Amino acid sequence: MNLRPHHFILWGLFIAGMFLMPELVGKGTLRTMIFACYLAMFAISWDILSGRTGYISFGHPFLIGIGAYTTGILTRRYGFPVEASIPIAVLVTMAGGLIVLLPALRIKGSYFALVTLAVMELMYQLVPVVRPDLTGGTRGISRLPALTRGAENGYYLAVGLMLAVALMAWLLMRTRVGTALWAIGMNEESVRGSGLSTTRLKSFAFLVSAGVAGMAGAFYAHYLGTITPRAFFDINVLFQIIVAVLIGGAGTIVGPIIGAFFMVFLLEWLRPYLPGQERFFVYGLIALVIYMYQPRGIMAIVEGAWTRLRGARS
Amino acid sequence: MTMALEVRNLVKRFGGLVATNDLSFDLAEGESLGLIGPNGAGKTTVFSQVMGELRQTSGSIALFGEEISSLSTAQRIARGVSRTYQVPRPFSDLDVRENIRVGLMPDSLRAMIFGAADRDREDELALSVGFTRQDLDRPASELSMGDLRKLEFARTLATGAKVLLLDEVFAGLTTGEIAMIAEVIQDLRHRGFTFLMVSHDLPAMEPLVDRAIAIERGTLLAQGAFADVLADEAVRASYLGVA
Numbered sequence: 001m002n003l004r005p006h007h008f009i010l011w012g013l014f015i016a017g018m019f020l021m022p023e024l025v026g027k028g029t030l031r032t033m034i035f036a037c038y039l040a041m042f043a044i045s046w047d048i049l050s051g052r053t054g055y056i057s058f059g060h061p062f063l064i065g066i067g068a069y070t071t072g073i074l075t076r077r078y079g080f081p082v083e084a085s086i087p088i089a090v091l092v093t094m095a096g097g098l099i100v101l102l103p104a105l106r107i108k109g110s111y112f113a114l115v116t117l118a119v120m121e122l123m124y125q126l127v128p129v130v131r132p133d134l135t136g137g138t139r140g141i142s143r144l145p146a147l148t149r150g151a152e153n154g155y156y157l158a159v160g161l162m163l164a165v166a167l168m169a170w171l172l173m174r175t176r177v178g179t180a181l182w183a184i185g186m187n188e189e190s191v192r193g194s195g196l197s198t199t200r201l202k203s204f205a206f207l208v209s210a211g212v213a214g215m216a217g218a219f220y221a222h223y224l225g226t227i228t229p230r231a232f233f234d235i236n237v238l239f240q241i242i243v244a245v246l247i248g249g250a251g252t253i254v255g256p257i258i259g260a261f262f263m264v265f266l267l268e269w270l271r272p273y274l275p276g277q278e279r280f281f282v283y284g285l286i287a288l289v290i291y292m293y294q295p296r297g298i299m300a301i302v303e304g305a306w307t308r309l310r311g312a313r314s
Numbered sequence: 315m316t317m318a319l320e321v322r323n324l325v326k327r328f329g330g331l332v333a334t335n336d337l338s339f340d341l342a343e344g345e346s347l348g349l350i351g352p353n354g355a356g357k358t359t360v361f362s363q364v365m366g367e368l369r370q371t372s373g374s375i376a377l378f379g380e381e382i383s384s385l386s387t388a389q390r391i392a393r394g395v396s397r398t399y400q401v402p403r404p405f406s407d408l409d410v411r412e413n414i415r416v417g418l419m420p421d422s423l424r425a426m427i428f429g430a431a432d433r434d435r436e437d438e439l440a441l442s443v444g445f446t447r448q449d450l451d452r453p454a455s456e457l458s459m460g461d462l463r464k465l466e467f468a469r470t471l472a473t474g475a476k477v478l479l480l481d482e483v484f485a486g487l488t489t490g491e492i493a494m495i496a497e498v499i500q501d502l503r504h505r506g507f508t509f510l511m512v513s514h515d516l517p518a519m520e521p522l523v524d525r526a527i528a529i530e531r532g533t534l535l536a537q538g539a540f541a542d543v544l545a546d547e548a549v550r551a552s553y554l555g556v557a
Contacts, residue, residue: 195391
């Protein structure tokens with residue numbers, strides 16, 4: 001997509017609005033927004049691999065969990081400073097993902113998805129029982145050092161990280177690698193037939209995706225202050241990430257952000273009326289309707305409306 | 315004379331089925347060779363083996379004197395051979411220019427990230443196969459079959475290959491489009507490109523090839539001048555259905 005002046009204006013307004021938000025809303029809303037920012041980072045991470053190449057990963061909670069557990073173990077068990085533990089967590093996530101999930105990139109379609117799902121489930125079962133002295137078993141690790149004090153600072157950190165991740169992903173996807181990854185999602189054989197090593201391209205996408213997941217997972221763990229297997233290696237985490245991407249718009253940078261905020265706030269708005277698990281049914285229904293109406297998500301609905309508006313004016 | 319492609323005793327078996335049966339042929343640099351045979355004769359299987367998409371059971375394939383049997387498809391393309399497919403395989407959400415860009419990409423992550431796309435070259439390739447400037451921003455999903463063939467041809471040229479394998483390059487084209495693609499092929503022949511060509515449109519193929527080989531069930535039936543191959547009794551019996 002070619003950049004036009006209105007794109008810069010919209011991004012400027014969005015960033016200014018995000019940074020003014022603590023002046024406009026209460027602490028409760030800020031905390032909801034912090035969660036939405038982290039979910040947006042997880043969703044962008046998933047989209048770099050799955051939204052572009054079409055290799056649907058069900059193992060992203062595994063990557064997020066490695067990042068979170070690595071920084072948790074290093075800071076709480078070995079006394080590492082967070083300045084060191086978070087970069088190490090990113091590297092460990094990339095290496096762990098490389099060893100476990102990368103061989104799966106050689107298989108295709110539903111088989112890839114099933115292998116990644118199996119890895120996540122394996123992690124969920126193993127973490128509580130293997131070295132519980134390090135992982136804290138089913139109770140996890142608590143009292144992780146906080147990176148910020150107060151909701152406002154936590155919010156600024158989350159927004160800053162989300163914008164940095166979005167910018168990095170946007171810059172990367174504007175290069176020829178972005179075009180090639182997109183092309184793999186459309187026809188992998190043709191990419192190979194054009195003289196490109198698709199295994200190398202997919203591995204690169206996977207590594208970048210894992211790096212972002214590990215980084216976001218590590219920061220999120222310090223924000224929460226607690227890590228438990230259920231909070232990270234859970235199928236609901238996976239569904240939230242995938243639904244955020246699909247209803248926002250896969251294969252875009254803005255889509256996963258819109259999807260994450262839409263989903264998180266929808267659930268919050270439903271809470272007073274449906275305090276139990278039934279609100280997930282309503283949110284699932286709304287996501288389904290959006291997806292059926294426009295499989296390319298809210299982003300495509302907004303773009304379509306914008307195009308019609310411009311057509312009506314001219 | 316330098317040989318661009320040397321295929322020796324090529325055999326490909328799928329279980330009990332022999333798709334390529336001890337096939338040997340040469341393709342000189344700058345030459346254009348027609349590969350003909352009835353449906354199911356194994357022509358596309360030969361292409362797939364030359365490109366490394368299928369590994370041969372036995373036999374050898376050399377490109378410009380170098381044995382390429384152990385190389386990946388990407389490595390073979392880097393050494394100068396590329397192909398088109400019977401059914402075009404476009405990147406449907408990408409526009410014409412971006413489709414060609416994929417063919418022009420170097421197989422290096424560093425170069426792909428830090429290098430810029432060569433838009434002039436992309437445009438040049440698109441225009442050379444008959445696209446207009448208005449077509450360049452059209453997504454491939456909106457193109458006709460004829461345009462998709464042109465796009466595939468352009469992307470194959472973009473890889474920089476000098477040996478081009480064209481599989482049913484005229485299928486689905488109008489008379490005008492066939493004439494236009496034929497003109498492009500003739501131009502490339504004059505510029506020294508080497509062709510191995512499969513087509514069921516024999517009248518369209520005849521002026522574009524120096525000679526032909528005919529196969530049936532993967533076995534060589536005849537080779538020589540185009541007219542002589544078509545006049546061969548075995549070829550007429552198998553391919554044209556007349557004795």
